[in-house]
Amino acid sequence: MSAVLSESPTDAGIEVTARAEGQDALLTPPALAFLADLHGRFEARRRQLLAARRERQAFFDGGGLPDFRADTRALRDGDWRVAPIPRALLDRRVEITGPVDPKMVINALNSGANCYMADFEDSTAPTWANMVEGQRALREAVAGTLAFTSPAGKAYALKPHAQQAVLLVRPRGWHLDEKHVLVDGERMSASLFDLGLFAFHNAAALARKDRGPYFYLPKLQSMEEAALWDDVLAHIEAQLHLPRGQMKVTVLIETLPAAFEMDEILYALRGRIAGLNCGRWDYIFSYIKTLRAHPDRVLPERGQVTMTQPFLRAYSELLIQVCHRRGAHAMGGMAAQIPISGATAGEVAANEAALARVRADKLREVGAGHDGTWVAHPALIPIARQVFDERMRGPHQHHVIREEVLVGRDDLLQPSPGxxxxxxxxxxxxxxxxxxxxxxxxxxxxxxxxxxxxxxxxxxxxxxxxxxxxxxxxxxxxxxxxxxxxxxxxxxxxxxxxxxxxxxxxxxxxxxxxxxxxxxxxxxxxxxxxxxxxxxxxx
CATH class of the missing domain: 1.20.1220.12 (Malate synthase, domain III)
Incomplete structure (x- = not known):
């Protein structure tokens, strides 16, 4: 059952400018009022923070470099820890990620991974039909009723709840709008739309199952952006009659500026954060974008920009050190390889080489102290699981403090050979x-x-x-x-x-x-x- 608001929302006019199958069951008058309330309360702060991003980039374009903040040094030096991690998120050794179409949702939840990140962002093209279908699929998955039949007649159904991966949802980032939903003529934040609509329909049911709701937060650049998310989530919890801190999050450190504020981001979300993730691909993109005006920071071709490059190794090791010092998970990154199905004789060697690269990457992660890793394809789950099972005996590696890691500004900005x-x-x-x-x-x-x-x-x-x-x-x-x-x-x-x-x-x-x-x-x-x-x- 959908949630009930604890008080009257704002009376901002909200308009949906497109049609898609199934949207009336999702975008009910109470749901729209809930979304309008989020827009009215938080849109101005979002716009201010996006303006701050532009000002920061102008500084970098003028020759400046990212650095650790002087005004938060006491916070970085302080002795504090995040809130305890819930039982469902203690062991996250293998996570699968992918879009939110019904077939993917079923296959991912059934995949044998510990967790599934249902992605409204990087792996989903945000057509209105995709957004509506994704929300519907996740709502039915939470209810246990999701099923799908392919055009060829193959049927897909969910395994029993106890055999499913733990669901985490990634909304779109702060920089994106949902152009099909207008509040007083303004486009709504895609972040608030994705997370707000999912929470409205599913938060209470997931809380009853001790499954959150749980989220991945993408592309943050500062502790102020993390603090905005904390305020949004606290407001949603109050509106939906959930305990404060019920909604847990993991933050992707996938922008170069955020790498200098890992402690600060954990602190801003300390009552609800479960960990940080090395979002390596967006991080490489952000390195290029942030340092685009610096001719001495040009990267070689992307196949050579691996996690063994010094600037990426420093980022990974600093993330582990910061997270474990604060009692949070340090999640590893994505293996993007896809096994070749029915490989021909000429493809066998290439397939074996690709799988060897996946294994080596996961060995590096578990050896460095990561508490889990990502895969993009179900066939890679056994490889990742075997590597982590052999070398991570408990549910995580918080005991691996990495006190020997000394990462300064120049380490995170080091140019790459190639x-x-x-x-x-x-x-x-x-x-x-x-x-x-x-x-x-x-x-x-x-x-x-x-x-x-x-x-x-x-x-x-x-x-x-x-x-x-x-x-x-x-x-x-x-x-x-x-x-x-x-x-x-x-x-x-x-x-x-x-x-x-x-x-x-x-x-x-x-x-x-x-x-x-x-x-x-x-x-x-x-x-x-x-x-x-x-x-x-x-x-």
């Missing part, structure tokens, strides 16, 4: 076009060359192209070819014919994707997120 090959350059162009075409067509999670690409991985490719073409010094491929607009144009030239096949998701929107990539790459300033202009082209 090169840019023609294959790396052309690969970035292809990934951008293919992902954008699929995203515009409503698919936010796309397998490309046996890697699961989402908005975060595509953003690396897109930002690198911009960075390489707009660097203050001329860059060259490893064969000596100059990186310039002509090289970019040549990489684009053959894509329309190569990607016209029916097996390419969004093939019909490839020309539009190429035009958008050209526009974004040629622009004098790096667009903050490719999904911002792309969002205006859907629905």
């Amino acid at each position: 090169t840019i090959s023609r294959a790396g350059f052309d690969g970035n162009v292809e990934v951008c076009v293919r992902y954008l075409a699929a995203w515009l067509d409503g698919n936010g999670c796309v397998p490309i060359h046996h890697l699961m690409e989402d908005a975060a991985t595509a953003e690396i490719a897109r930002a690198q192209l911009w960075q390489w073409l707009h660097a203050r010094q001329t860059l060259h491929l490893d064969d000596g070819t100059e990186i310039d607009e002509a090289l970019f144009d040549r990489a684009l030239l053959g894509l329309p014919s190569r990607l016209s096949g029916a097996d390419v998701p969004g093939a019909g929107r490839v020309p539009e994707a190429i035009a958008l990539l050209e526009q974004l790459t040629q622009r004098g300033t790096l667009e903050d997120f490719l999904t911002l202009p792309a969002y205006e082209r859907i629905d």
Whole structure:
């Protein structure tokens, strides 16, 4: 049953400007009033914090560098811990992530992973139909009634509750709007829409099951943004008659500025936070974006930007140290590889090499002290579980304090050695076009060359192209070819014919994707997120 408000909401007018199957059961008058109340109370602060992001980036563009805050040093030096972690979140050694369509929700909850992060953000293209379908699927999953039959007639159903992964929901980030919901003519925050609507319909039921509700919070850049989330969640708890701190969160440290405020973010959410996560792909993108005006920080091709790069190793080890000192989980990052189903003789070696890379990555994480890890495909769960089961005997590794880790500002900003090959350059162009075409067509999670690409991985490719073409010094491929607009144009030239096949998701929107990539790459300033202009082209 949906929740009941504890007091009258604001009387702000709210309008839904689109239609999708099943929305009337979700966007009931009480639910809309609840959402309007969230907008009225918190939208002004959200806009202020987004303005603060722009001011901060202007400082970096002017030659400044991120650093640890002087005004919060006492907080970093203080002796405090976060609230106890609930039983359902104590063991998170393997988490699977993915979009919120019904088939994915069923498969992820049934996958054997400890947790499933249902993702409204990087792996879901935010068409109105996708947003409504995702909310409906999760509501039915919480109720235990979700089922799905494929066009081929294959039936999918949930396992018993005790055999399901623990559900965590990731709303869209603070920078995104939900253009189909207007309050007094203003677009609503996508963050407040996603989390608010899910909580309104499911928080009480999940609380009764001792399953939260639990959330992943994306793309924060500061403790002030974390504090806004804490206030939002506290208000929702009061409105829905839940105990303070009932709603638990894990924060993705996936922006470079946030890496300098890990203690502060934990402190701002100390009554409800369960951990931090190394959101490595968005973090690499954020490194490029934040330091875009610094010619000495240009990254090599993305295949060379692994977690063994010094700046990424420092980030991972600092996160473990900070979390364990405060009694929070330090979650590892995503393995994006996809096992090759029915591999041919020529693909067997490539498949084995990919799985070996996954194993090595998970060995690095558990050896460093992480308390769990992410996978993008159910077939990788056994590999990740075996690695963590063999080396993490208890539910977590909070005892691994990493006192020897000494990470300063320069460690987190250290330039990366490496090169840019023609294959790396052309690969970035292809990934951008293919992902954008699929995203515009409503698919936010796309397998490309046996890697699961989402908005975060595509953003690396897109930002690198911009960075390489707009660097203050001329860059060259490893064969000596100059990186310039002509090289970019040549990489684009053959894509329309190569990607016209029916097996390419969004093939019909490839020309539009190429035009958008050209526009974004040629622009004098790096667009903050490719999904911002792309969002205006859907629905």
